Amino acid sequence: MNFFARFAQNRGALVGLIILTTIILMAITAPLFFPESPWRMLQRPFLTPFEVDGFPMGTDTMGRNVAAGLMHGAWVSLLIGLVSTTVALLIGLPLGAIAGYYGGLLDDALMRFTEFFQTIPSFALAIVLVAIMQPSVTSIVLAIALVSWPPVARLVRAEFMSLRNREYVEAARLVGQGNTTIILRQILPNAMSPIIVLASLMVATAILLESSLSFLGLGDPNVMSWGYMIGAARTVIRQAWWLSFFPGLAILLTVLALNLVGEGLDDALNPKLSRERS
């Protein structure tokens, strides 16, 4: 069975992929449907959904188009999710690889370091980091990456520990390949599949984190995001439920879709394991 057939066997993963594709399309086409800035006040505030043509989700407290905010917000959520996961991988991968490959004292020291970061409550740390660095896309990405790399390091370390004494690694060593070459060319490719699965789940967590930060008012003041929309509508929930309902639903669907896709990837990349598990 090829990769996609195994992936598609998991119905949930297929549904997740469809939702995710829709959201990516939303993000890409946002400037086409709503060329104006989502911050512009276009109508009177508190329009209910479908009350006025062109405002299918109504307007917010300042008369901004909720539908436009939703589509532009998709772009921000996906971007921050992807970039912060990439940065977290860039921190966690080398640390985990070095700890797992070399072992010994170096491993001990790196794992203590990782444990320290795992003990600190991640959301509180993210809040403090963004508040100190001042809210911006860069500081949010950095803060999310800094609180989410430890699981990567642990996973990569475990993979490297189990792979470092395999025969093909011994063979590479005998041929005279250096440690760096062995790490990058021999072990890493074979450790890739669980890392890919973890990364897809991390994008989901990062999107949740970003929305929570911007809900608390720590979003980049220049970009429209789902969390900001909910946070701004929090105090008027009694008058205007739709202002927080739709962006929240968007976050829920995106995170759900990424989790489903992650499970599907797990099935497709580790066919033996998943069969044993179910």
Place this chain on the structure above:
Amino acid sequence: MLYARLIIMRLLKAVIVLFLIVIFNFFLIHMAPGDPAVVMAGEAGATDAEFLNQLREQFGLDQPLYVQLWNYVSGIATLDFGYSYRQQTPVFDLIMDRLPATLLLTGTAFVMSLGLGILAGSMAAARAKKLSGSLIMALALVFYATPLFWVALMAVMLFSVQLEWLPAYGYYTVGTDLTGFALVLDIGQHLILPATTLALFSMAVYTRMTRTSMLEASQQDYVKTARAKGLAPGVIQRRHILRNALLPIITLAGLQAGQMVGGAILTETVFAWPGIGRLMFEALMQRDYNLLLGIFFFSAALVIAFNIITDLVYGLVDPRIKESS
């Protein structure tokens, strides 16, 4: 006794971690934009030069960095977390005032998520091949993906605004002189919504873990033996499978403690629950960095305390710990 030594080791580790966080906090204060004196005074709060000079002198900001670090660390060792100029109160007093509400909220949510999660997970494991089992798992996945602050707002919408069953805000009904049992009942009513929404995410995590762990345990030889002995399926599920499946869940519960404390910041903000999470939101709004970092320290301490408790429970549940480690 080995168990006692384990506890001492954990406490020692906790002290080291907290010490590192204090140092981390010190550098964060210095990383914040602008003059640390301004930062400590709360950015826009006080700007006249004389006051700032006075602050600089008071905090020894004219002294070399290592002296400042020493002053900061020794201050915290004597529970001096600095002064919140915005609230005109020492940071430590502010936090102590709010801590009980947070302990009540996170403690309730912690117990609730564990209890309900294990219950749902074991039901899903027992019905692994049936539709009801899949339904539980689907629901758990949805809870896992739901943003906490959103579900809190929606709960307010439904249960407070529409149905008017439960209070939406606060810790107790203001303006009433309730005492004794009536007060407990009143606080309990205010606690239901925040605790439930805070518990949902962790509950989903435990549900998934319990199911996996129980399905794994049900493959073990001792389960086959129990079945061959003719024990009732319910007894096997509870006594043989669940008890062994609990160990990884307790480990996970320790890791979830951070989630609880972080989630409390959002829940308390939505429900105006007067805990340190709400205080953190207030500190954030006012850019009161001294208070913010003090709360950060305490939230880490809270997580470590939760971790130690789960370690102790682990030792009680698994008697092997006492001998092997």
